[in-house]
Amino acid sequence: MIASDPIKISVQGSCKRGSSTYDSMTHDTGALLRVIARDLEQIVLPNIAVPNVQTLVGMMKSLLEREAGQMETPDEVLSPPAGSGLPELIASAEAQLSRALAGETTSRDGAWAESGAGRSAAQSSDNVRLSAITADQITAYLRKLPDWNWVKEARVSQTAGGFSKDTFIVTVTGDGREDGMVLRRDQAFRPLLTSVTDEWPVLASLAALGFPAPRPLWIEKDSAIFGASVIALERASGSADSAQWSGEEERRANVVRSSARLLAQLHAIPAAQAGSAGSGVPGSNGASPAEFAADLARYWDRIAPAPNPLMDAVLSWLADAAPERFERRAIVHGDYGLHNLLVDGEDIRAVLDWEFWHIGDPREDLAYIKPFMDQIGAWDIFLAAYQDAGGLSSDAKTEQFYAVLSSVRVAMGCYALQHGFGQRTPTIDSKMIYVGRSFADRFLIDAARIAAGGGQ
Numbered sequence: 001m002i003a004s005d006p007i008k009i010s011v012q013g014s015c016k017r018g019s020s021t022y023d024s025m026t027h028d029t030g031a032l033l034r035v036i037a038r039d040l041e042q043i044v045l046p047n048i049a050v051p052n053v054q055t056l057v058g059m060m061k062s063l064l065e066r067e068a069g070q071m072e073t074p075d076e077v078l079s080p081p082a083g084s085g086l087p088e089l090i091a092s093a094e095a096q097l098s099r100a101l102a103g104e105t106t107s108r109d110g111a112w113a114e115s116g117a118g119r120s121a122a123q124s125s126d127n128v129r130l131s132a133i134t135a136d137q138i139t140a141y142l143r144k145l146p147d148w149n150w151v152k153e154a155r156v157s158q159t160a161g162g163f164s165k166d167t168f169i170v171t172v173t174g175d176g177r178e179d180g181m182v183l184r185r186d187q188a189f190r191p192l193l194t195s196v197t198d199e200w201p202v203l204a205s206l207a208a209l210g211f212p213a214p215r216p217l218w219i220e221k222d223s224a225i226f227g228a229s230v231i232a233l234e235r236a237s238g239s240a241d242s243a244q245w246s247g248e249e250e251r252r253a254n255v256v257r258s259s260a261r262l263l264a265q266l267h268a269i270p271a272a273q274a275g276s277a278g279s280g281v282p283g284s285n286g287a288s289p290a291e292f293a294a295d296l297a298r299y300w301d302r303i304a305p306a307p308n309p310l311m312d313a314v315l316s317w318l319a320d321a322a323p324e325r326f327e328r329r330a331i332v333h334g335d336y337g338l339h340n341l342l343v344d345g346e347d348i349r350a351v352l353d354w355e356f357w358h359i360g361d362p363r364e365d366l367a368y369i370k371p372f373m374d375q376i377g378a379w380d381i382f383l384a385a386y387q388d389a390g391g392l393s394s395d396a397k398t399e400q401f402y403a404v405l406s407s408v409r410v411a412m413g414c415y416a417l418q419h420g421f422g423q424r425t426p427t428i429d430s431k432m433i434y435v436g437r438s439f440a441d442r443f444l445i446d447a448a449r450i451a452a453g454g455g456q
Helices: 005-013 018-046 053-072 086-100 106-113 135-142 196-207 250-270 288-302 309-321 363-375 379-388 395-424 431-452
Strands: 153-159 164-176 177-186 216-220 230-234 330-332 341-345 345-351 358-360
Touching: 005 053, 005 153, 018 053, 053 086, 053 431, 086 309, 086 431, 135 164, 177 196, 177 379, 196 216, 196 230, 250 341, 250 345, 250 363, 288 309, 288 395, 309 395, 309 431, 363 379, 379 395, 395 431
Parallel strands: none
Antiparallel strands: 153 164, 164 177, 177 230, 216 230, 330 358, 341 345
């Protein structure tokens, strides 16, 4: 101990930030990270056949390049002056985000495309990450269930899907039969607190009412079985890739009208028939819009990774702009976008991903889907079909509030990932770090622009 003290003091003295030794070390480390990132792209990535793993390696490459940029470029303090309004705070946040991403761009579409990507079903894991569900595991488990004891073999693949859930596609065979199901499993770290166990009541109720949501088959809450709670859902045909139908005018109009009628049908179901009060996702707990906003603020107090003047300003705006009441208490999907509509031809076979569902105002779903419909030039068609089917009329001020609220909710999920990494939570992996760093500020800036009246 005595012998090592002088060395410790010497290193600390020569490697202070701003010293030539420190600058040289950080530049060398940045250069090393860039070499690793290059080799991941040019050597490792071409030799990987599993799409989810390709995506994950691409995320790791981006993280390394960004970290290299941070180390090679001197810190720049871009904090806006005290008392700045939303425009100044937005401009500052945009500048900081651009620097942090080292020239990359992010978007809401990118978040939906990348947030579900993860490990393949063939991968192993260490003692802090959940293992993939294997074919042997699911075969042994199903053979103990009366309705599935005919199963002899299973094929399992992991796919992208859901903000904070692992998704597995399963095909089972035996005794001349074949069937399929989708497994959704809680991740070890849940950034917005929701669990698949919260989805079971509403999915069971909707199945009984004939609404096209995935029919639940079984649920396993014992985390000793699969590492975390799992829900099994009936597999439906179709694709959630809107590019397959949005480019054809007539087909686009028909799918859009179908999606609008389905949303009106959902909102017409009495809230009492939902089976429970909701998923508990932050920003959905309370008896009024103001209580929803306060719920988000409380969650931010728990997970804020660092002071954030823009978040403070947006939360203040939500508190001031909250409508007095819900226009109608209804089942709200909370993530009703094109990425969650399973379309086969012109038919919507299923509405997917109910992890954000809750009881609230139908206009929250209207506000959420509007930018998706605007992107394909179909908002007027959607709104007319929604209202023709008995849905509420549009209200710009109320929908502005809910558009901000939903964007802040997703931003907080990303900031929670940053917080988990900062706390050295062992279940945080590189995918979560990438999503947290890539999209937290993007969704917050979007929310701030909506609050300032600039739209999405």
